[in-house]
Amino acid sequence: MQSLLALQSGKLKGAVSLKLSEDLSDFPAEIFELADTLEVLDLSFNKLSSLPADFGRLKKLKIFFCSENLFTVLPEVLADCPLLDIVGFKSNRIKTVPAKSLHKNLRWLILTNNNIAELPKEIGHCARMQKLMLSGNRLATLPQELGNCKNLALLRIPANKLHELPTWLATMPRLSWIAFSGNNFSKTPAVETLSLINWHDLEISHLLGEGASGVISKANRTMGDETSEVAVKIFKGNVTSDGLPEDEMTAYIAAGYHPGLVNLIGQIALHPEDKKGLVMDLIPHHFYNLGNPPSLESCTRDVFSPEMRLSEKQILNIAKTIASLAAQLHQAGIMHGDLYAHNTLIDEEGSTLFGDFGAASFYDKTAVELAFALERIEVSAYGYLLDDLLSLSNKPHEGTLTILGELRDSCLDTIPLNRPGFQDLVDALAKV
Incomplete structure (x- = not known):
């Protein structure tokens, strides 16, 4: 982390990235001296409540984090930065999201843990939006126009005041990871107490x-x-x-x-x-992480070590285990919400352990249409996992992997209702 003193002394001239956390209550004007180079700005953990009217002078800014501050309104001046595509205002006091603050270039928006009761319909203009984090607010509805964001892949809406899940979610062509627990419609079943x-x-x-x-x-x-x-x-x-x-x-x-x-x-x-x-x-020592969480660049897709390679046996074992587990979860009305390689541990034989239920949500299995749609959303996440596995193959053109490629394509059908269910996948993989 850099210091305000270094910024003011000119030592940071030419910086591409800047991170300041010094109980700032005012935006340091010296940041504008970096306007020709600055692409990433992190002012989290300060006491800011506003941005300067000429914030748009930061013409090269792509990523801006301003979490753990005192904002009550998402600043409209954010839209004056033409390249800004990742914005994070987690854990502020935001009540109002003006339409003007939502630039159509946005790809990743984090508004977790605020006091937002309503989103403007103009969010539907954010055609590039892939990742939207809204947990811990006061939303009673989501705007219908959000359904226009056809690139939306990950949606987090837990701990709000939603009365139902919008029906348009079932039509989103790329939506793959969704969490919605802790809302008015959420029904958490009674579970047996463990020892x-x-x-x-x-x-x-x-x-x-x-x-x-x-x-x-x-x-x-x-x-x-x-x-x-x-x-x-x-x-x-x-x-x-x-x-x-x-x-x-x-x-x-x-x-x-x-x-x-x-x-x-x-x-x-x-x-x-x-x-x-x-x-x-305790997980045995010989298990290791299959992947790493998405980067700022990859947004919703996991990233992998360049040297990571998997055998056909490993790929098939991983694919079968995750499909079987996901089928069991959905049979119980559980949406995992975070079906990713980075939540998967494997060994050299392809033995697989999956975890992290942080994004898990319960849904009503008797609501047949909703249950069908939610499972197909998670099947899309499984399709991306298959895509990752195939990309790591040390022999990518073998027959078995060709079959997995066909399953991947069916899981990623842009018409969600055309996708197979997890039990269909289990049955298909049993024949491989």
Whole structure:
């Protein structure tokens, strides 16, 4: 992170990227001295509530993050930057989104955790929009015009006040990842309580990883005279871009046992800060991440290490495991919402473990048309996963992979209702 002093002294002249977090209450005018080069600007974690009227002088700006500030209105001057296509105003106090603030060039818009009750119909003019993050607001409806954003691939709308899912979602040709838990229409089923594990019987060893919803650590669990190694996830309790942590925990429990899921052992009891948590099997060391999360450039598509290559056996095992697991989830009325390679762990044999229920949502299986449509949205995500797997093949032209290519194409049909269901995919893969 750079400093305001370095900016003011001219040491940052020619910078392409700038990140300042110094309790700023006013926009530093010196930023305009970088107008000829600046493409990425991050002013998150400050005390800003407005932008200067001439903000559009930043003609080369492509990415602007201004999260954790004090804005109550999404600034209209954002639209004066002709190349700006990624905008993030997470965790402000925004109530109003003016039509003028939504430039048609927008590709990725983050408005998570604000106070927005309504979006302007002009959002439908954002034809390039691929990723829209609206969790944790006060939206009771989504504008019909949003259905004009035919490139929209990922939509996050949990923890709002929506009374129903719009019917036009079922017609979106590229929508593949959607989360909607925690709304007025959401029905979270009762799930069986797992075995309760006393916090005092766990000895936390070290951090394994941290995500938006919680922290995962390695721990030793004592049961009488026996000690075993486990993984422990403690939920943070705050709304994330994907949804509410309690919905994640409930969905994971409701998913039930599947060989492609990390096995749940129990729920945390008597946590000293009364936090919720899960105890899981420790993932074997020889498993590794299949992919990495999308980059700012790739937006909705995972990225992979250049040296990553997969055998036909690995590809087929991964494809079969994820299809089988997804079929089980949808049979239970669970939309995973984040079916991605970066949530997939594999080994050299193609053994697969899938996880991260942070974006999971429950839906009503008895609403047949809605259930059919939601499954086809997730099938599209599976199609992109197949596309990723095929791109990593060390022998891309073998017969089996040709069949997977045909399945991929059917999953990505731009008419969602023409796509197969997950059980159809399971049956087709069983013949490969």
